[in-house]
Amino acid sequence: MVATKSPLKTCVIVIVIAAAVVWTLSPLYYLFLTSVKSASEIMASPPHFLVWPSFETYERILIKEQFYQFFVNSFVISAGATLLALTIGGMGAFAFSHRTFRGKETLFLISLIGRMFPPITTLIPIYIMVKYAGLLDTHLALILIYASFQVPLVLLILRDFFSQIPREISECAAIDGCTPWGVFTRIVLPLAKNGIMAAGILCFVEAWNEFIFALVLTSFKAKTAPVVLATYVENEGTLQWGALAALGVWTVMPTLLFMLFLKKFLIRGLTVGALKA
Amino acid sequence: MRNRSGGILRNPTVMFLLPMVAYLILWRALPLLYTVYLSLNDWNLIKPGGMRFIGLENYVHLVWDARFHQSLWISFFFMVAATAIQTVLAVGLALATDRSFRGKSFVQGSLLLPMFLTPVAVGSIWYILFQPSIGPITYLSGLVGLPKINWLGSAGTALWGVIIADTWQWTPFIYLLVLSALQGIPETVIEAAQIDQASDFVIVWKIMLPLIKGTILVAALLRAMEAFRVFPKIYVMTGGGPGRATEASSILIYKTAFRFFEIGYASAMTIIMLVLLVAAYGFYLKVVRKLTVEY
Numbered sequence: 400m401v402a403t404k405s406p407l408k409t410c411v412i413v414i415v416i417a418a419a420v421v422w423t424l425s426p427l428y429y430l431f432l433t434s435v436k437s438a439s440e441i442m443a444s445p446p447h448f449l450v451w452p453s454f455e456t457y458e459r460i461l462i463k464e465q466f467y468q469f470f471v472n473s474f475v476i477s478a479g480a481t482l483l484a485l486t487i488g489g490m491g492a493f494a495f496s497h498r499t500f501r502g503k504e505t506l507f508l509i510s511l512i513g514r515m516f517p518p519i520t521t522l523i524p525i526y527i528m529v530k531y532a533g534l535l536d537t538h539l540a541l542i543l544i545y546a547s548f549q550v551p552l553v554l555l556i557l558r559d560f561f562s563q564i565p566r567e568i569s570e571c572a573a574i575d576g577c578t579p580w581g582v583f584t585r586i587v588l589p590l591a592k593n594g595i596m597a598a599g600i601l602c603f604v605e606a607w608n609e610f611i612f613a614l615v616l617t618s619f620k621a622k623t624a625p626v627v628l629a630t631y632v633e634n635e636g637t638l639q640w641g642a643l644a645a646l647g648v649w650t651v652m653p654t655l656l657f658m659l660f661l662k663k664f665l666i667r668g669l670t671v672g673a674l675k676a
Numbered sequence: 677m678r679n680r681s682g683g684i685l686r687n688p689t690v691m692f693l694l695p696m697v698a699y700l701i702l703w704r705a706l707p708l709l710y711t712v713y714l715s716l717n718d719w720n721l722i723k724p725g726g727m728r729f730i731g732l733e734n735y736v737h738l739v740w741d742a743r744f745h746q747s748l749w750i751s752f753f754f755m756v757a758a759t760a761i762q763t764v765l766a767v768g769l770a771l772a773t774d775r776s777f778r779g780k781s782f783v784q785g786s787l788l789l790p791m792f793l794t795p796v797a798v799g800s801i802w803y804i805l806f807q808p809s810i811g812p813i814t815y816l817s818g819l820v821g822l823p824k825i826n827w828l829g830s831a832g833t834a835l836w837g838v839i840i841a842d843t844w845q846w847t848p849f850i851y852l853l854v855l856s857a858l859q860g861i862p863e864t865v866i867e868a869a870q871i872d873q874a875s876d877f878v879i880v881w882k883i884m885l886p887l888i889k890g891t892i893l894v895a896a897l898l899r900a901m902e903a904f905r906v907f908p909k910i911y912v913m914t915g916g917g918p919g920r921a922t923e924a925s926s927i928l929i930y931k932t933a934f935r936f937f938e939i940g941y942a943s944a945m946t947i948i949m950l951v952l953l954v955a956a957y958g959f960y961l962k963v964v965r966k967l968t969v970e971y
Contacts, residue, residue: 408876415772420786426844427789429812430801445815491696498689510696513704517905519926520950523933523943524710525703547703550696579688608794610908611926615934625796629912632800640810647800654792662785665792670856 427651434644441640456641461649466627470649473624476538477606480545484602485595487546488553493583495554496561497569507558514551519611526615536618544616545606552605553598556668560594561587597668600661604654624650714943721937734944744945746920747928748952754835754924755903758842763896765843766850771880774858784855791848799912802841803828806913831921834914838922841909846902850895857891858884893964897957904953925949 433441435452461467494500495507525544534540568590569582577585588595613623628646635643657665715734719727738744773783790798806827808814814824827837861884869879885892907926910916916923916931923931925945933942 412772412775415768416777416783419769419772420783423786423790423844423848426801426805429805433804433810441810444809446810446812448812487695487699490692494689494692498692500689506693506697510700513700516708516950517901517953519905519907519929520711520946521704521707522930523714523939523946524707526933527710527714527939528707544703547699550699554696579692583692604792608796610794610796610911611930614911615930625794625908628794628800629796629908632803632912633915640804643800644804647797647804650797651793654794655789658785658789658792666788666852670852 430644430647430651433640434648436641438641456645460642460645466646469622469627470624472538472621473607476541476545476621476623477603479538479542480549480606481599481602483542483546484549484553485599488550488598489557489588489595490583491550491554492557492561493587495558497564497566497582497587498579507554510554511551514548518548522611522615525612529616535616536620538621540616541606541609541613541621541623544612545602545609548609549602549605552601556598556601557591557594560591560597564590593664593667596661597664600657600664601668604657604665607653711943711946714940715947717940719938719940721939723937727940730940734941735948737941738944738948743920743923744925744928747923747925748949750835750922751904751906751924751926754839754842754906755900758839758846758903758906759896759900761839762843762847762850762899763892765847766895767854767885767892769847769851770854770858771884774855788848788852790845791852793845795845795908796912798841798845799909802837802844802909803913806837828914829918831918834918835922838906838909838913841913842903842906845909846899850892850899853891853895854888857888861887890964893960897960897964900960901953901957905949 432448432450434456435454436447436450437453437455440447440450461470491510495503529535529540529544532540564587569586572582572586573579608625609623610625610629613626614629617623617626624646628643628650631639631643631646716729716731717727718730718733769787773780773787777783805811805813808824808826808829813827818824825833827833865883865887866879869883874883905926906924907930910922910924910927911930914922916927926949929942929945929949932938932945
């Protein structure tokens with residue numbers, strides 16, 4: 400931290416910070432603004448930067464045209480993938496932090512490689528696998544795939560949190576006759592609630608945001624919010640600005656809520672995930 | 677390992693690891709190997725005849741495929757420009773906000789926000805902002821006397837439009853990592869320099885930046901690897917156009933596989949992209965190791 404004394408420097412820093420905040424928040428404001436403008440206000444030139452909000456577009460696109468179902472899809476898929484990744488990754492993280500076995504570090508590093516190569520490198524084979532398994536356009540396919548991206552992330556974050564629980568505790572419980580599974584579910588998991596929360600939120604956000612697999616693997620029934628948004632731009636972009644913006648607002652809503660209420664967990668999980676990798 | 681049959685499955689450690697290992701092999705390792713195999717085949721999904729093994733022929737074609745080369749160049753240019761701009765902005769912002777002031781938690785929270793948003797939504801936001809008919813950017817740049825550009829509609833500026841949107845979203849990522857590194861510098865180091873009458877300029881350039889150089893380089897590397905495979909923003913904002921001005925490799929791979937259904941050829945492109953990434957990653961890590969400081 401550099402202490403500032405001269406008023407000129409303080410002034411410059413305040414302007415920089417203010418400019419950065421405006422730059423960051425104004426695009427979101429304009430998105431919201433476009434979604435609550437009437438059709439004629441949207442086309443007004445010069446553009447209006449303040450309007451009396453009308454939520455008629457939301458009602459039309461979400462309820463009457465039934466776009467809400469794609470947000471339900473996104474929610475079901477993200478929640479399912481998060482639960483699956485937490486289960487599989489959590490069990491692995493327990494073995495890596497509270498059990499002893501040969502080749503532990505090597506296996507840990509190999510498991511993380513799964514996250515290093517870009518998802519697009521497995522897009523084509525996974526499309527073919529899913530196609531021949533008859534799972535195209537199902538929620539299940541996306542849940543299984545997203546979980547596979549997230550298992551390494553969960554492993555990384557939860558191993559960190561589980562390691563902070565002293566091994567003496569789990570060893571004592573084992574001596575008292577607790578099975579390894581009991582140690583995991585009754586001692587380690589309850590003590591690492593914050594870590595599970597951090598990993599879970601990050602998984603949910605990642606799954607909610609994913610685009611390319613959802614684009615290739617779904618066509619209608621299991622379409623997710625980002626795919627709907629992208630295809631809406633492609634098909635009606637220049638006609639239905641208000642509806643496009645309303646869908647955009649709904650797509651960013653969950654992450655905005657996480658950021659408002661659970662910022663601590665989100666940032667903790669992300670710093671562990673990025674820097675330890 | 678035990679000899680009794682089924683013994684290994686009774687070992688609790690194995691029971692905890694097995695689901696994870698099996699899952700990663702099924703969904704990550706096997707598909708990667710399958711990509712390599714597919715790249716050695718000629719396979720068009722919509723033409724009759726199925727798969728035909730052709731060895732390295734796809735790769736030979738790629739050596740002469742100008743469209744593929746151009747896409748690699750666009751991805752590379754995007755990666756370098758976006759990462760450089762974002763790193764400079766993020767380090768500046770981190771230095772500016774690493775002090776105590778009123779509203780600090782609101783400011784830091786706002787500055788981090790874009791990185792959590794859905795990339796497709798970010799693409800849509802900037803698609804709206806850049807529209808000459810309804811967006812504010814053309815209007816505002818007209819107000820200050822700049823030429824009215826149709827950013828996404830002209831070949832010369834479309835890629836820059838995507839870079840701006842990408843910068844809006846991902847500067848926060850580098851900012852977060854640099855900020856946490858700055859907060860890790862011991863207060864005593866700075867105080868000692870201040871006692872020695874070092875100017876703020878010297879403190880920032882000769883003490884703070886060298887101390888966090890390692891973090892900056894790692895953050896930039898992580899960002900560059902993501903930037904190289906940019907897909908959702910380009911898909912939404914330009915679809916690869918106008919013409920092929922923003923057709924990055926990931927877009928070309930997607931089109932080749934799922935619009936032209938050339939599965940084998942697209943797989944070969946994927947493998948080349950992966951090899952380039954791994955090579956760049958190895959080279960970069962070597963450089964980072966040389967430059968990182970411990971304190």
